[in-house]
Amino acid sequence: MSFVSTARVPTIEPAGTAVTGPPRRGLVSRIVTRLGSGLMYTIVVLVALIWLLPTTGLLVASLRPASASAATGWWHVFTEPSELTLANYANLLDNRDMVGGLWNSVLIAVPSTILVVTIGALAAYALAWQDFRGRDALFALVVALIVVPIQMAIIPDAKLFGALGIFGTLAGVIVFHVAFGLPFAIFLLRNFFIGIPRDLLDAARMDSGTEFMIFTRVVLPIGWPAIASLTIFQFLFVWNDLLVAKVFAGASSKPITYVLQEQMGTFSSNVDVIAPGAFLSMLLPLIVFFAFQRYFVQGVLAGSVK
Structure with missing residues (x-):
């Protein structure tokens, strides 16, 4: 008379190979996914424009007469573009x-x-x-x-x-x-x-x-x-x-x-x-x-x- 064992032998897996699922995503990653990439690109462009603002102001100031620079800020050039001149470089x-x-x-x-x-x-x-x-x-x-x-x-x-x-x-x-x-x-x-x-x-x-x-x-x-x-x-x-x-x-x-x-x-x-x-x-x-x-x-x- 023979007996067949029905005991289940556990599967041995090498250390570090067990599938544990994808890593948990961080808060920032979840926010980016929900808001979409379009908003992030907009934020990046705005940050770049703010970073370039002093350079733009210096360029505009270099093209305005001294009297105009002493009276108003450089942003007034958008309402009076005729102030721009190359005389300063001359x-x-x-x-x-x-x-x-x-x-x-x-x-x-x-x-x-x-x-x-x-x-x-x-x-x-x-x-x-x-x-x-x-x-x-x-x-x-x-x-x-x-x-x-x-x-x-x-x-x-x-x-x-x-x-x-x-x-x-x-x-x-x-x-x-x-x-x-x-x-x-x-x-x-x-x-x-x-x-x-x-x-x-x-x-x-x-x-x-x-x-x-x-x-x-x-x-x-x-x-x-x-x-x-x-x-x-x-x-x-x-x-x-x-x-x-x-x-x-x-x-x-x-x-x-x-x-x-x-x-x-x-x-x-x-x-x-x-x-x-x-x-x-x-x-x-x-x-x-x-x-x-x-x-x-x-x-x-x-x-x-x-």
Whole structure:
């Protein structure tokens, strides 16, 4: 006589594979679903318009006569569009201080950006892929220099630049910006370069490639998104700087931020010069940003998945 067991054997599932249903949606997600995407797009557009409102006001003010700007707000142009004129920009070109400030800003920002990107890329490649004694300690020192505030080095650098004869010149302002821009540049590019596969570099070396050839033909093309991001950061920082310019710039080397700050002392009488000068000083960084925007986004996304 045989007995057949009817006991049910429980099914064993691997840990973490049990179906528990979809995760519970948050309050914000439920609100968005109920209200619809159309309302959210409207909110985003409104926020963007509010964010652009100061820029629009500055543009309109730069196109209005000084008498109209002193009497009414810039929004009155919608009722009297005939006030708009390009005479302010013509007067700006006749203002030697403003034109000189814009030119000095270019002479300071462009070399400072190029030197920081070039030297930073070379140093980052060496710290990422060259084996030498003290490499880790040197990189730790670079990281430590990032947190050093600018105010801490103003007095010692002023004395040093005075001894070297570059205090109050464009060279002094450029050297200061390069010195303080390099630690962050090296840190950013080194962390990006070290994510490049080693096999790719070893294959280039097996093909008799020199280190300089590997750097220029392999590393730089791959690291171009990070370099473009660094270019934007460095250029915007130097272009918008006022503290370093106030300390190290002389009478003939004042950038546009310095000149605008001086002009603000008599704002009510020369708004027709300040407004177009301020708009032009904002326009060039925007051009640089949009020129490198595609690479900037690639650099951000690449850094998020490394």
